Amino acid sequence: MALLQRTFEKRELRDPGLIRAIFSNTWLAPLWLVARLYLGYQWLLAGSHKVWGEGRWIAVSGQDGLPLRSYWERAIAIPEQGRPAISYDWYRDFLTFMVNHEWYSWFSWVIALGEVTVGILLIVGAFAGLAALAGAFLNFNFMLAGSASINPVLFVIALLILFGWKVAGWIGVDRWLLPALGTPWQPGRVFRRVLKGRVANEACPVCQMPVDRARSPASAYNGLIYLSCCPVCKERLDEQPARYIAGFGPAIPVPAEG
Amino acid sequence: MNKVLALVTGVAAWAAAAVVAVLIVFNMGVKNQVLMFLPILAVVVAAWIIGELVTERVFTGREKGV
Numbered sequence: 001m002a003l004l005q006r007t008f009e010k011r012e013l014r015d016p017g018l019i020r021a022i023f024s025n026t027w028l029a030p031l032w033l034v035a036r037l038y039l040g041y042q043w044l045l046a047g048s049h050k051v052w053g054e055g056r057w058i059a060v061s062g063q064d065g066l067p068l069r070s071y072w073e074r075a076i077a078i079p080e081q082g083r084p085a086i087s088y089d090w091y092r093d094f095l096t097f098m099v100n101h102e103w104y105s106w107f108s109w110v111i112a113l114g115e116v117t118v119g120i121l122l123i124v125g126a127f128a129g130l131a132a133l134a135g136a137f138l139n140f141n142f143m144l145a146g147s148a149s150i151n152p153v154l155f156v157i158a159l160l161i162l163f164g165w166k167v168a169g170w171i172g173v174d175r176w177l178l179p180a181l182g183t184p185w186q187p188g189r190v191f192r193r194v195l196k197g198r199v200a201n202e203a204c205p206v207c208q209m210p211v212d213r214a215r216s217p218a219s220a221y222n223g224l225i226y227l228s229c230c231p232v233c234k235e236r237l238d239e240q241p242a243r244y245i246a247g248f249g250p251a252i253p254v255p256a257e258g
Numbered sequence: 259m260n261k262v263l264a265l266v267t268g269v270a271a272w273a274a275a276a277v278v279a280v281l282i283v284f285n286m287g288v289k290n291q292v293l294m295f296l297p298i299l300a301v302v303v304a305a306w307i308i309g310e311l312v313t314e315r316v317f318t319g320r321e322k323g324v
Contacts, residue, residue, distance in 0.1 A: 038295070123279045
């Protein structure tokens, strides 16, 4: 029992300084910009061939997605000699199901517009982490279907951007978008405005200094928002929320302003 | 009014960057990828500078020395 308690007790393992410097510090933002632009450019280029020009997948005079059907048929074919392109039977069954049900006609739109969207989002740095995740998912599927090409390289770059999502879009729209929206555990200005009726405190739970509803750092805990007077107090609150919120008294939602 | 104008300027700068990137990739060949990459880098950096100098400055009140 003591062994289980010791193993699974709440313990946060902090990243070393080098990892935080790479993935959480804005000083490497120019490097992330280059990685992001390269990845976005490649996705935009790939998507452009599918939505534009003679060999496009969509908005053609006949049925949409015929090139995609050809691609899937080549992928699911089992050659008489040598290894098939797809290693996993479940993935071959999945593609076979989509070919048999003619899903390529609408799926081609999803892939083509998805690639263009991922490319644009990465280039302007809007939701860079989510865009990289979507790109990595596309790479993963292309690789499962037996296409190597540049997919492994793009997949690795996408994973790195995913790890560095906080700073990958610093020279980009995320510089303003992420602080405005925030995250579920740290609501930003927009969500704070929406949830302002659920702000639980008028004074910092850690040091009792007054808080500013518009600017103070916020933490979400038990469905309520707690404002701290400064980043240091916020860090302490996030480390031991129960201690400070219990000391602060019961969380009572205050009525929304205006 | 100042803030609205600054916000519109920032959004327009980034929208223009996206449009220029799409136009460059959709209308140029792939023979020289560096020549396509550099103008995209340039418009993104330009949009970021506009955002920093116009939008961010107005919203944080730095132009007033706050």
